[in-house]
Amino acid sequence: MEPVEIGLWGVPLAILGGAIRASTPFIFVSLGECLTERSGRINLGLEGTLVFGAMSGYAIAFETGNPFIGVLAAAVAGAIFGLVHGWICKFKGVNDIAVGIAMMLFGMGLAFFFGKPYIQPQAPDLPAIPFGWWSDIPQVQAALQVNVLFIFGAVLAVLIAWMFKSTRIGLTIRVVGDSTDAARAMGINPDRVRLLSTAAGGALAGIGGAYLSLHYPGSWTEGVSSGQGLMAIALVIFARWNPINCFWAALLFGGAGALGPALQSVGISEGYYLFFAAPYVLTLILLIMTSSPDRAMQGAPLELSVTK
Amino acid sequence: MVPQNKAVGSPAALPVFPALMPRAEAVLIPLGALFAGFLAFSVFLMLVGKSPIEFFSLVWMGGFSSAFSWQNTLSRVAPLVFAALCVALPARLGLVVIGGEGAIVLGGLAAAVAGTAVVGLPAGLGMALMAIAGMGLGGAWIGAVGALRIKRGVNETISSLLMAYIAIALFNHFVEGPFRDPASLNKPSTLPLDASLRVGDMPFIAAHWGVMAGVIACVLCWILNERTTIGFAARIAGDNVRAAQVQGLPVAKLVIGFTALGGAFAGLAGYFEVAAIHGSANASLIAGYGYTGILVAFLARHNPLAILPVAVLFGGFEAAGGLIQRRMDLPDATILVFQGMVFIIILLSEALYGRLRIFQPAYWEAR
Numbered sequence: 001m002e003p004v005e006i007g008l009w010g011v012p013l014a015i016l017g018g019a020i021r022a023s024t025p026f027i028f029v030s031l032g033e034c035l036t037e038r039s040g041r042i043n044l045g046l047e048g049t050l051v052f053g054a055m056s057g058y059a060i061a062f063e064t065g066n067p068f069i070g071v072l073a074a075a076v077a078g079a080i081f082g083l084v085h086g087w088i089c090k091f092k093g094v095n096d097i098a099v100g101i102a103m104m105l106f107g108m109g110l111a112f113f114f115g116k117p118y119i120q121p122q123a124p125d126l127p128a129i130p131f132g133w134w135s136d137i138p139q140v141q142a143a144l145q146v147n148v149l150f151i152f153g154a155v156l157a158v159l160i161a162w163m164f165k166s167t168r169i170g171l172t173i174r175v176v177g178d179s180t181d182a183a184r185a186m187g188i189n190p191d192r193v194r195l196l197s198t199a200a201g202g203a204l205a206g207i208g209g210a211y212l213s214l215h216y217p218g219s220w221t222e223g224v225s226s227g228q229g230l231m232a233i234a235l236v237i238f239a240r241w242n243p244i245n246c247f248w249a250a251l252l253f254g255g256a257g258a259l260g261p262a263l264q265s266v267g268i269s270e271g272y273y274l275f276f277a278a279p280y281v282l283t284l285i286l287l288i289m290t291s292s293p294d295r296a297m298q299g300a301p302l303e304l305s306v307t308k
Numbered sequence: 309m310v311p312q313n314k315a316v317g318s319p320a321a322l323p324v325f326p327a328l329m330p331r332a333e334a335v336l337i338p339l340g341a342l343f344a345g346f347l348a349f350s351v352f353l354m355l356v357g358k359s360p361i362e363f364f365s366l367v368w369m370g371g372f373s374s375a376f377s378w379q380n381t382l383s384r385v386a387p388l389v390f391a392a393l394c395v396a397l398p399a400r401l402g403l404v405v406i407g408g409e410g411a412i413v414l415g416g417l418a419a420a421v422a423g424t425a426v427v428g429l430p431a432g433l434g435m436a437l438m439a440i441a442g443m444g445l446g447g448a449w450i451g452a453v454g455a456l457r458i459k460r461g462v463n464e465t466i467s468s469l470l471m472a473y474i475a476i477a478l479f480n481h482f483v484e485g486p487f488r489d490p491a492s493l494n495k496p497s498t499l500p501l502d503a504s505l506r507v508g509d510m511p512f513i514a515a516h517w518g519v520m521a522g523v524i525a526c527v528l529c530w531i532l533n534e535r536t537t538i539g540f541a542a543r544i545a546g547d548n549v550r551a552a553q554v555q556g557l558p559v560a561k562l563v564i565g566f567t568a569l570g571g572a573f574a575g576l577a578g579y580f581e582v583a584a585i586h587g588s589a590n591a592s593l594i595a596g597y598g599y600t601g602i603l604v605a606f607l608a609r610h611n612p613l614a615i616l617p618v619a620v621l622f623g624g625f626e627a628a629g630g631l632i633q634r635r636m637d638l639p640d641a642t643i644l645v646f647q648g649m650v651f652i653i654i655l656l657s658e659a660l661y662g663r664l665r666i667f668q669p670a671y672w673e674a675r
Binding site for chain 2: 276293
C-alpha cells in the first residue's frame with residue numbers, strides 16, 4: 001500500500017505507535033522490578049537480564065522456529081539471573097545495589113559472548129494483532145499493530161495489582177517488604193520470599209528482553225537495549241510501586257523514545273542525538289520531581305535500601 | 309570489623325604475626341576472592357571448550373611480558389585509575405556512583421574543544437586550560453549527581469547511569485554536529501589537537517604522563533581520606549548520616565565535594581585519552597573505562613592506594629584482550645564475562661568480613 005500524505009499528523013501518530021511498540025519492554029521490566037522491590041530488595045541488574053533475555057530468546061526462537069518457546073527460554077534465563085541475585089543478597093554485609101551492577105555487567109557479557117553466532121540469522125517474529133483494520137491509512141494501521149506481548153503485559157499489570165491487594169501471596173510480599181521483623185514474627189522466611197520475588201522479577205525482565213529481539217527492533221544485536229532496563233527501574237519509583245501506574249508510565253516512556261524517530265520520519269533530523277536522549281532526560285526529570293529529600297517516599301516499601 | 313572484646317588483651321601483647329591478622333583480613337579476603345574469580349572463570353572456559361592455561365598465559369604475554377605489552381597495559385591504567393577514583397571517593401560517603409563513563413566522555417570533549425580555543429597561547433598554559441576544562445565539566449557532571457542526592461533525595465546510582473547515557477548522547481551530538489572537523493569523514497571527530505598540546509611519554513617508562521598523574525591523584529586521595537579532618541568527616545557521614553548531621557558536620561558540602569572531585573578525576577581521564585592517545589575527541593573515547601573502573605574500585609575496597617595495583621592488573625587484562633581474541637578465537641565479550649564473574653565473587657566475599665575466626669584476635673589469644 002502507498003503511504004498517504006498526512007503531514008505533521010504523522011508525528012503524534014508515530015508517537016502513539018511508538019508508545020505501543022516501544023513500551024512493552026518497559027512494562028515487563030518495571031512490573032518485574034515492582035514485584036522485587038515490593039519484597040524489599042532492589043535489583044539493578046535487570047538491564048543485564050533484559051539483554052540476556054533478548055539474546056537467549058532470539059537464539060532459542062531461531063533454533064526451534066517458534067518465537068513463543070524463545071519467550072519461555074528468556075523467562076527461564078531471567079529467573080535464573082534473579083535467583084543468583086537473590087541468593088547472593090541473602091548474605092549479611094552484601095550490598096544489593098552493587099550486586100545489581102555486577103549482575104548487569106555479567107549478564108551483558110554472557111549475552112555478547114554466546115550471542116555472537118546469532119547476530120546474522122533471522123529468527124521468527126512474534127505475531128501482532130492488527131487493531132488498525134478499520135482505517136485505510138497505512139500509517140494508522142502500522143501504529144495500531146499491537147503485539148501479543150503488549151496485551152499480555154497489560155493483563156499482567158492488572159493481575160499483579162490484584163495480587164498485591166487481595167491475595168495471600170501479595171500480602172506476604174508486602175509484609176516482607178515493609179518489615180523483615182514483622183515477617184519473621186509471622187513465621188514467614190523473608191529471604192525465601194525475596195529470593196522468589198527476585199526470580200519472578202528476573203523472569204519478567206527476560207520476557208521484556210525477548211520482545212526486544214523478537215519483535216521491536218526485532219533482531220539481536222549488542223546494542224539491542226540502550227538502558228531500557230535501567231529506565232524501567234527508575235520508572236518504578238515514579239510509578240510509586242503501583243503496577244497499574246507502571247503500565248501507564250511505561251507507555252509514556254515508550255512515547256518519549258519514539259519522539260526522535262517520529263520527527264525524523266517527517267524530515268526533522270536536526271539534533272537527532274538530542275531527541276535520542278529524550279527518554280533519559282524525561283526519566284531523570286521525573287526522578288527528580290518524584291524523589292523527596294527528607295520524608296520517606298509515599299508508597300515505598302520500608303525495607304528498600306534505595307529509599308533509605 | 310574487630311569486635312570490642314574486653315577479655316582480649318591489648319594487641320601489643322600478641323606476637324607480631326597474629327596482631328597483624330585483623331589487618332591482613334582486608335588484603336587476604338579480596339585476594340582470595342580474586343583467585344576464586346580466576347578459578348570460576350577457568351571453569352567457564354573449560355565448559356566452552358577452551359584452555360584456561362592458554363588464557364592466562366596469553367594475559368601474561370599480552371599484558372606484562374615485554375616492554376611493548378607493558379606500554380599497552382599502562383596506557384589503560386591511567387583512565388582506569390581515574391575512573392576508579394570516581395567510584396571510590398563517593399563510596400567514602402556511602403554513595404554508589406556508577407556513571408563515570410559520562411564524565412570521561414564529556415571531560416574529553418571539553419578538553420578537545422578547549423584545545424582548539426587555546427591555540428596561540430603558550431603550550432603549558434594551553435594544556436593546563438584543557439585539563440581544567442575536562443576536570444570542570446566532569447566535576448560538574450558527577451557533582452550534580454551528588455547535589456541531586458543531597459538536595460532532592462534522588463538515588464545516585466540510577467541518576468549517575470542515566471546521566472552517562474545523556475552524556476554520550478550529548479557527546480555524539482556535538483562531535484557529529486557543531487564541533488565536527490569537516491575533514492573527518494568516516495569517523496566524526498573534533499578538530500585534531502595541535503602537536504604542541506599533545507601529552508607525551510615519560511622518560512624511561514613507555515607510558516604517557518597520565519599514569520604519573522594517576523599515581524599522584526591516588527596518593528593525594530589517600531591523604532585526603534586518611535590524614536585530613538575532611539576525610540574523617542566523610543567517613544563518619546558515610547557510616548551514619550544522621551550522626552554526622554547531629555554533630556554538625558557539613559554533610560551536603562561533603563557529598564557534593566566528594567562527588568565533584570570524583571567526577572573531576574573522570575574528566576581528567578577523558579583529557580588524557582584525548583591529549584595523549586587519540587589527539588581529538590571521537591567515538592573511541594566511549595571505551596567502557598568507566599564501567600571497568602567500578603570493578604577496580606570495588607576490588608580495591610575503595611582504598612585509593614589499592615586502586616593502583618588493581619588497575620594495573622585489569623589494564624593488563626584489557627591490553628591482552630585483542631591477543632586473546634585472535635589466538636583463542638574467543639569473542640571480545642570474554643573480558644566482560646571475566647570481569648562480571650570476578651565482580652560477583654568479590655561482592656560475595658564481603659559477607660566474610662568478621663566471620664573468619666583466623667582473623668580475630670580471640671582466635672590467637674586462645675592458642
